[in-house]
Amino acid sequence: MLIFMNLFLPIFMFIVGILVFSMKYKHLLSTLLSLEFIVLSLFYLxxxxxxxxNHEYxxxxxxxxxxxxxxxxxxSILVSxxxxHGNDYFQSFNILQC
Structure with missing residues (x-):
């Protein structure tokens, strides 16, 4: 039962991170934060x-x-x-501009 509870939390965190990544795509900062949350859940898993x-770490x-x-x-991509462009909206970002 304890193993199930230890595995449930990081899998739930991963699913929530994927949902936030797919739903909040207007700002680059929110997508980066959701990606870091996914990485954190994978590290915990x-x-x-x-x-x-009993493996090595x-x-x-x-x-x-x-x-x-x-x-x-x-x-660095966010700062650039x-x-x-003055903000982190994906709508104001045009790939054809230099």
């Missing part, structure tokens, strides 16, 4: 999985490294978009 089967460190790089890349 991996920790629970490795804890239940080295892969979680690699996963955290890549998720931090993904977050830094997303923030705000500097060039």
């Amino acid at each position: 991996m920790c629970v999985y490795f804890m239940n089967f 080295f892969f979680t460190m690699i996963f955290l490294t890549f998720s931090v790089c993904e977050g830094a890349l997303g923030l 978009m705000i500097r060039t």
Whole structure:
């Protein structure tokens, strides 16, 4: 029963993150926050999985490294978009502009 409860929470978090990502797509910041929430739920799921089967936690460190790089890349894109367009609306972003 305890294993079920430990697996239910990160799966629920993942589903909620996917729903927010698919419904709140007007702002870049809200999509980045929902992506980070999905990464957090996957990290929690991996920790629970490795804890239940007595594996090493080295892969979680690699996963955290890549998720931090993904977050830094997303923030740099957000800053670049705000500097060039003045806001983070996807409606004001035109791909054909230089």
